[in-house]
Amino acid sequence: MAVYTHLAAEQLAELIHHYDVGDLRSAKGIAEGVSNSNWLIETTQGRFILTMYERRIRTGDLPFFLGLLDHLSAKGCRVPRTIHDRDGAAWRMVDGKAVALIEFLPGVSPDRPTPAQACAVGEALASVHLASSDFAASRENDLRPRDWNALFRKCGPDNLRRIDDTLQALVDKHMPRLLNEWPRALPTTKIHADLFPDNVLMLGDKVSGMIDFYFACDDFAAYDLAVTHAAWSFSGDGSDFRPETGAALIAGYETLRTLSEDETQALPILAQGAAVRFAATRAFDWIDTPDDALVARKDPMDFVRRLEFYAEMGDRVFS
């Protein structure tokens, strides 16, 4: 949670005038987003989210991220569209930083998703995979298996030990296998790659919005489903697997897009990879985050527990 930059009311009012959205009536910095600052904006014509890209997100990637939102929204997916300014630009610069005005969508993120909610999210994820197939732009996934390995190396054994005694051994045990066995050919599409509950807005059991597409990239559709499975089917610390929720997620997905046999067979290794991916970035962030940062650090071990569960259970998780 964070608002990294102070924007004066006078600056905000001036910025809003570049868009055809009426006059500024309210602006509240909101405690969401790790790599950007966000304001909930109200104008005489509606509500919007103003996002300022603070770090990690390259301006060069914004045409992909914001264009994808517009593409998906036009195809009826529950994602916020980008509000373009009077000159048609999807983002502007303020104080040297890129900002985008994004449609506000109602809904709240479930803390303990029910199977009915997981089912709806599976279906919504499939809708993104189908609708994005003809989106022309592309973006390479910069968090693939070799990148996880590089992140662990950057942390170094001493730092990994500081996080947990067992972490380095677990990396040594699982990483070579994942690098070897990672699927080479599965159906590819644009994936969200980070569809955790806090990136989904729901009204009851219905998905009202999927947000925060700032890891979106080209990769295996089934990997995205595996990431979502790891994110939705466990208690937060990864100690408690919820089989009905996991099964509902996949069933919901398959109401729109049936998994091929190759994809189904790959799910166990993809899920292990998903768990390692978040363990790796959390370990790196753990070390990289100064003690006085505004952001709470997330425990890498929450995903090590998922990894061990997926590795032990194999295809029994998905059958």
Next chain:
Amino acid sequence: MAVYTHLAAEQLAELIHHYDVGDLRSAKGIAEGVSNSNWLIETTQGRFILTMYERRIRTGDLPFFLGLLDHLSAKGCRVPRTIHDRDGAAWRMVDGKAVALIEFLPGVSPDRPTPAQACAVGEALASVHLASSDFAASRENDLRPRDWNALFRKCGPDNLRRIDDTLQALVDKHMPRLLNEWPRALPTTKIHADLFPDNVLMLGDKVSGMIDFYFACDDFAAYDLAVTHAAWSFSGDGSDFRPETGAALIAGYETLRTLSEDETQALPILAQGAAVRFAATRAFDWIDTPDDALVARKDPMDFVRRLEFYAEMGDRVFS
């Protein structure tokens, strides 16, 4: 800025059901408030601010604070009213903490107030002083001159020196005089006591809301005006006095409530006191705030500069 407590969507939805405000549609933690957590809540019937009282605010004071909002709102002052629950209670307990649902008011807080805006704020402050005269409850000001002195003592000379070499000498120079010369009898009312620009919402030059009455208490009306003068008439660091803004604030105030001769004569000492009050609490918070806190520390010297300005200028500031 802070949201200190995580409230799950499921908890929020349950809480909202205790009020006759429709169903929860959105909840965003907002980066405002130092001693409480705040969420901007949207329901099927409107928008609200949910405040959770985290620290410093005693539950025993809530009847005064929230009752005062209702009293002022009923009399037409631009303050948010408290939404009472279905049993008529102005606040409820969640996870052992008091929470209140408060009317959402539009508007943004000016960063560099214009004289026209200061004039409107002066008038709005006078409206509070007049409307609160028949509010039956009372609350003693626990930040009067002897309390500032006690705060500086609690900091100790070493800590004061760590903030600034000159701070202890300034305390020694001004504090005895303030204690001696502090007015004993001036018209008393309920005062806001903290009406900084970030506690005022404006639409253009009009006040749309005065918020954050959590220092409200019984004290001299003219002291509240002096606090507001110190808060609105300077650049943030206190180095730049803006005479037109200060004059407009007082002129605006007097359109509704004329100051007595005693009050006018007391303004220079009251303004020095206001500056010392914020220097003292900021000094104490500076020392009391851990380095890893979510709250940015505020520089006490911003108000020491105001103190020196007021002390040097005397009644020339207000004539």
